[in-house]
Amino acid sequence: MTDPTQPTRDPGGEGPRDDDSAFAERIAAPLRSPVHLDARFEARVMTAVAAVAQARQTPGSASRAKVIPWLLRPRSVRMTPLAALAAAAGFAGLVLLGAEMLRSTAFRSAAAVRASASAPDTVHLMRFIFLDEAAQSVVVVGDFNAWTNGATPLETRGEDGVWTVSVSLPPGRHEYAFIVTDRDGQHWVADPLAPVVRDEYDTESSFILLGAGSGGGARRSAS
Amino acid sequence: MAAVLAGDTDAFAVLVGRYRDPYARYAVRMLGSLEDAEDALQLAFVRAYRHLGRCRDPDRFGAWLHRIVVNECRTLAHRRDRRDRRLSYPDFEFRAQMDGRPEGDALLRDEIQRALDALDIGQREAFLLKHVEDLSYEEMTQITGIGESALKMRVKRARDHLRELLEGVHHD
Numbered sequence: 001m002t003d004p005t006q007p008t009r010d011p012g013g014e015g016p017r018d019d020d021s022a023f024a025e026r027i028a029a030p031l032r033s034p035v036h037l038d039a040r041f042e043a044r045v046m047t048a049v050a051a052v053a054q055a056r057q058t059p060g061s062a063s064r065a066k067v068i069p070w071l072l073r074p075r076s077v078r079m080t081p082l083a084a085l086a087a088a089a090g091f092a093g094l095v096l097l098g099a100e101m102l103r104s105t106a107f108r109s110a111a112a113v114r115a116s117a118s119a120p121d122t123v124h125l126m127r128f129i130f131l132d133e134a135a136q137s138v139v140v141v142g143d144f145n146a147w148t149n150g151a152t153p154l155e156t157r158g159e160d161g162v163w164t165v166s167v168s169l170p171p172g173r174h175e176y177a178f179i180v181t182d183r184d185g186q187h188w189v190a191d192p193l194a195p196v197v198r199d200e201y202d203t204e205s206s207f208i209l210l211g212a213g214s215g216g217g218a219r220r221s222a223s
Numbered sequence: 224m225a226a227v228l229a230g231d232t233d234a235f236a237v238l239v240g241r242y243r244d245p246y247a248r249y250a251v252r253m254l255g256s257l258e259d260a261e262d263a264l265q266l267a268f269v270r271a272y273r274h275l276g277r278c279r280d281p282d283r284f285g286a287w288l289h290r291i292v293v294n295e296c297r298t299l300a301h302r303r304d305r306r307d308r309r310l311s312y313p314d315f316e317f318r319a320q321m322d323g324r325p326e327g328d329a330l331l332r333d334e335i336q337r338a339l340d341a342l343d344i345g346q347r348e349a350f351l352l353k354h355v356e357d358l359s360y361e362e363m364t365q366i367t368g369i370g371e372s373a374l375k376m377r378v379k380r381a382r383d384h385l386r387e388l389l390e391g392v393h394h395d
Contacts (some may be wrong), residue, residue: 024382027389028354030332035248037261045239045268046232052273053232060273127262128263158297162266 052131121122123168124210128153130189133161134182142176142205149179171211177204224281227272239268242285246292251297254339259303262265263295270295290366293348300344338388342381345369349377350385 130138138154144167145151154163175197179191189194191206198204226234233288250260271278271288275344339347352358352366353374360371367374 020373020379020382023386024350024354027335027338028350029254030335031351031355034244035251035257037243037247037264039255041235041243041261041265042239045265046236048265048269049235050232050273052269070367125258125354162270169363195379 023108038209048129123170125166126169126208126210127164127166128154128178129159130163130180131177132180132182135161135163135180136183137181138163139179140165140167140176141179143174144176154178170209173207173209175205175207177206224275224278224284227275235268235272238271238284240290243268243290246289249351250292250296252336252339253347254303255336260296261301263299264292264376267292267295270327286288286362286365289313293352293366296326297344297348300347332358333356338385339386346381346384348378353378 128140132138137155137158138148140152140154141147141149142152152165152167154165156163176191178191179188180187188203190204193205194202195209199209224234224237227238231288246264246267248258250263251257254260254263254320267288271291278284278349339350342350348367349363349369352363353360358366360374363369364371
């Protein structure tokens with residue numbers, strides 16, 4: 001197998017015909033231009049790695065404290081006016097599909113992008129990731145879904161406990177927490193690597209600030 | 224790698240720094256989005272860290288990681304494919320006027336990327352590994368777990384499909 005830091009060219013003799021090769025090369029050559037990731041990419045990965053290492057070293061908390069914040073970075077997405085209206089109306093029951101719809105907007109044709117540019121709104125597409133091999137289900141609750149248990153489930157491939165979901169959020173301050181179900185029941189889990197907020201019952205949640213300003217989100221109800 | 228296995232978590236940063244950009248190119252081409260590529264790579268690196276003990280040959284860490292990256296990209300591509308099927312898209316009209324345009328032309332690259340995005344995930348993966356990453360079919364088999372004959376078929380179909388998508392603008 002090839003190590004990309006030591007590139008090698010494919011030896012001849014097993015490739016396509018010359019005309020196919022020429023065509024493929026014309027397609028492939030522009031795609032070989034280098035790609036450089038965000039300068040903070042490494043820091044995000046190492047934060048996640050440190051969280052995994054910490055969870056390994058903490059007896060009795062192996063299935064907790066694994067919320068990974070590095071994918072909480074915001075993404076600004078231009079929305080069509082209709083999508084912006086939907087976002088402003090709230091996210092209950094819309095979160096998974098909604099996030100994907102917004103994301104897809106960015107991939108639509110140039111015409112669609114131009115149309116939205118006349119009335120642009122910015123939302124932040126947030127991806128929550130939770131690592132828990134023992135979890136049977138994970139949901140995120142927050143002011144963005146009226147703290148509704150089950151409204152925003154995380155998905156997993158069921159292999160090694162990686163749970164993810166993308167949520168579209170307007171700018172401002174958002175509180176959230178995770179509800180994890182495992183064989184011991186349901187657990188309320190705040191993000192250990194994000195700022196903590198406590199409600200009047202001393203229950204810990206986390207919060208994030210998106211974009212300019214911090215127009216606070218709704219407070220969590222008692223349940 | 225030995226340092227990481229001995230408990231030096233910070234040493235993993237060296238591996239991340241070494242492999243992030245080479246694999247970012249594959250991930251971006253496979254997923255058509257820098258954001259998705261970052262997600263796939265982040266998951267791949269964390270997965271690699273968690274299972275580092277399974278990489279028995281430190282000298283082949285890069286190849287082992289490559290397999291994880293390819294798997295993550297494939298998984299994310301399938302998820303995105305599922306999502307996109309729920310949405311209606313206007314037919315994209317390919318206008319990739321390739322002749323005479325420099326390879327570094329960003330618009331040309333974007334148009335080719337759109338054509339790539341239209342491919343079946345397996346074909347796109349095979350095309351990228353073969354023609355962009357310059358792997359041999361033997362290496363591709365090791366990475367993907369797919370037999371050589373099937374890979375050759377996928378590459379051929381990918382080329383045919385790309386030619387079809389770009390037909391009328393590409394003349395040999």
